[in-house]
Amino acid sequence: MISYARQTQEEQPEASLPPVEEHIAPAPRVSVQAFCETVETAAAVQSAGEDRRLGKAHLKIQMGGMAAAIEAYRSAPTPNVIVLESDGRNDLLGGLDQLATVCDAGTRVVVIGRINDVMLYRELVRRGVSDYVLAPVGAIDVVRSICNLFSAPEAKAVGRIIAVVGAKGGVGASTISHNVAWAIARDLAMDAVVADLDLAFGTAGLDYNQDPPQGIADAVFSPDRVDTAFIDRLLSKCTDHLSLLAAPATLDRVYDFGTDAFDSVFDTLRSTMPCIVLDIPHQWSGWTKRALIGADDILIVAAPDLANLRNTKNLVDLLKASRPNDRPPLYCLNQVGVPKRPEIAAAEFAKAIESQPVVSIPFEPQIFGSAANNGQMIAEISANHKSIEMFLQIAQRLTGRSETKKQKSSLLSPLIEKLRGK
Numbered sequence: 001m002i003s004y005a006r007q008t009q010e011e012q013p014e015a016s017l018p019p020v021e022e023h024i025a026p027a028p029r030v031s032v033q034a035f036c037e038t039v040e041t042a043a044a045v046q047s048a049g050e051d052r053r054l055g056k057a058h059l060k061i062q063m064g065g066m067a068a069a070i071e072a073y074r075s076a077p078t079p080n081v082i083v084l085e086s087d088g089r090n091d092l093l094g095g096l097d098q099l100a101t102v103c104d105a106g107t108r109v110v111v112i113g114r115i116n117d118v119m120l121y122r123e124l125v126r127r128g129v130s131d132y133v134l135a136p137v138g139a140i141d142v143v144r145s146i147c148n149l150f151s152a153p154e155a156k157a158v159g160r161i162i163a164v165v166g167a168k169g170g171v172g173a174s175t176i177s178h179n180v181a182w183a184i185a186r187d188l189a190m191d192a193v194v195a196d197l198d199l200a201f202g203t204a205g206l207d208y209n210q211d212p213p214q215g216i217a218d219a220v221f222s223p224d225r226v227d228t229a230f231i232d233r234l235l236s237k238c239t240d241h242l243s244l245l246a247a248p249a250t251l252d253r254v255y256d257f258g259t260d261a262f263d264s265v266f267d268t269l270r271s272t273m274p275c276i277v278l279d280i281p282h283q284w285s286g287w288t289k290r291a292l293i294g295a296d297d298i299l300i301v302a303a304p305d306l307a308n309l310r311n312t313k314n315l316v317d318l319l320k321a322s323r324p325n326d327r328p329p330l331y332c333l334n335q336v337g338v339p340k341r342p343e344i345a346a347a348e349f350a351k352a353i354e355s356q357p358v359v360s361i362p363f364e365p366q367i368f369g370s371a372a373n374n375g376q377m378i379a380e381i382s383a384n385h386k387s388i389e390m391f392l393q394i395a396q397r398l399t400g401r402s403e404t405k406k407q408k409s410s411l412l413s414p415l416i417e418k419l420r421g422k
C-alpha cells in the first residue's frame with residue numbers, strides 16, 4: 001500500500017516515535033533482505049532490525065542497492081521482503097523490471113527513495129511495489145513499513161498489549177490494572193482481556209468475582225494446544241467487553257517458566273483481542289522482562305517511597321534502552337497520603353524519572369478495601385469516586401483512545417468534514 005502523504009523530514013523529530021494512537025503490530029517470522037545505498041539508511045534498517053516488533057523476523061542488510069539485489073537473486077531464492085534503497089541516480093523502474101524476472105512469487109518489495117512524485121508512485125504501484133518510503137528514514141519508518149505488510153488493514157485495531165507492573169510488591173499494581181482494564185472495556189468500549197500472570201497468588205479472579213475452572217495455567221502448561229479456539233475456552237466473561245484469563249492461585253505446582261513460555265498465549269490473544277492487559281507480578285525473571293519489553297505500552301505502579309523511586313528509575317531506564325523506537329513507559333503513583341507516613345513527592349519522582357506520573361492515586365483504605373473484599377471494581381462501589389477519573393485517564397494514555405460516550409458524532413459528520421475541507 002502506498003501512502004501519498006508522507007511526512008517530510010523537516011516535520012520529523014530527530015528520533016521520531018510513532019504517535020500514541022498508532023499501533024504497529026509485530027511482524028511474523030519472515031525473512032527480510034535490505035539493499036542499501038547510503039550508510040544512513042543502512043543504520044536505520046539495522047536499528048529497525050533490533051526493534052521488538054521485528055524480533056521474529058530474520059533481517060540481512062547489504063550495500064549496493066538495486067544492482068546488488070539483482071546480482072544476488074540471479075542464483076539465490078528471494079526472501080519474503082526485499083527492501084531496496086534507491087538514491088535516485090540510477091534507473092529505479094528499469095531495475096525493478098529486471099528484478100521482477102528473478103523474484104519469486106510472494107516476495108514483497110519495499111522501496112526507500114528520495115523522489116516525492118506522484119507519477120513515480122503510480123509506476124511503482126503498477127509494478128507491484130508494496131510500499132514506498134521517503135528517505136531519509138528513521139528506524140520506526142522501516143519497522144512500520146515491514147510490519148504493515150503483514151497486518152491486514154481491517155486487523156489494525158487488533159492486539160494491543162498493555163503491561164502493568166509494580167515497582168515493589170503490594171503497591172497496588174493488580175488493583176490498578178484491573179480497574180484500568182474495566183475502564184478500557186466500559187468507557188472506551190474496547191474488547192479487553194486481563195491476563196493474570198501471577199499464577200500462584202493472582203487476585204484478578206477475586207477482584208472480578210470470578211472463579212473459573214480453567215485459565216492461563218491450562219495454556220502455559222500445554223503450549224502445543226494453544227490456538228484461538230483453545231484460548232477462547234479459557235476466558236471467563238466479566239462484563240460485555242471484558243474477559244479474564246485467570247490465574248489458578250493454587251500452590252500444588254510451582255511456576256518456574258522459561259523465557260518464552262507465554263509467547264504463544266500472547267500471540268494468540270493478540271490475534272483476536274483488541275486490548276490485552278497483562279497483570280505482571282513484581283519479580284525479575286526472563287519471562288517477566290520479556291513480557292515488559294514486548295508489550296506495546298507499559299504502566300509502572302509505584303508507591304511514594306525511596307525503594308519504589310529507585311526501582312521505577314531502574315525499570316524505566318532499562319525499558320527505554322531496550323525499546324528505543326517506543327514511547328517511554330508510563331508510571332503512576334499509588335497509595336499516596338497514608339497518614340503519618342513520610343513520602344517522596346511526585347515532583348521528586350518526576351525529576352528522577354524525567355517524566356510526570358500519569359496520575360497520583362490517593363490512599364483510600366475504606367473504598368479500596370471494600371472493593372477488594374467484595375470482588376468489585378471501585379466504579380461499582382462508588383460511581384463518582386475520584387480514582388475512577390484517574391483510571392480512565394490511565395486507560396486513555398495507554399490506548400491513545402478518548403472516551404467514546406462523549407464523542408458521539410452525528411451521521412452527517414463525515415459529510416460536514418468534507419464540506420469544511422472545501
Ligand SMILES: Nc1ncnc2c1ncn2[C@@H]1O[C@H](COP(=O)(O)OP(=O)(O)OP(=O)(O)O)[C@@H](O)[C@H]1O
Pocket residue numbers: 166168169170171172173174175176198203281282334335336361362363364365366368369372
Ligand atoms: N489507592 C489505594 N488505597 C488503599 N488501598 C489500596 C490502594 N491501591 C491498592 N490498595 C490495596 O493494596 C493491596 C495490594 O494491592 P494489589 O494486590 O493490587 O498490589 P500488587 O502490587 O498487585 O501486589 P503483589 O505484589 O502482591 O502483586 C490490596 O489490598 C489493595 O486493595
Ligand SMILES: [Mg+2]
Pocket residue numbers: 173174175198280281282
Ligand atoms: Mg499483583
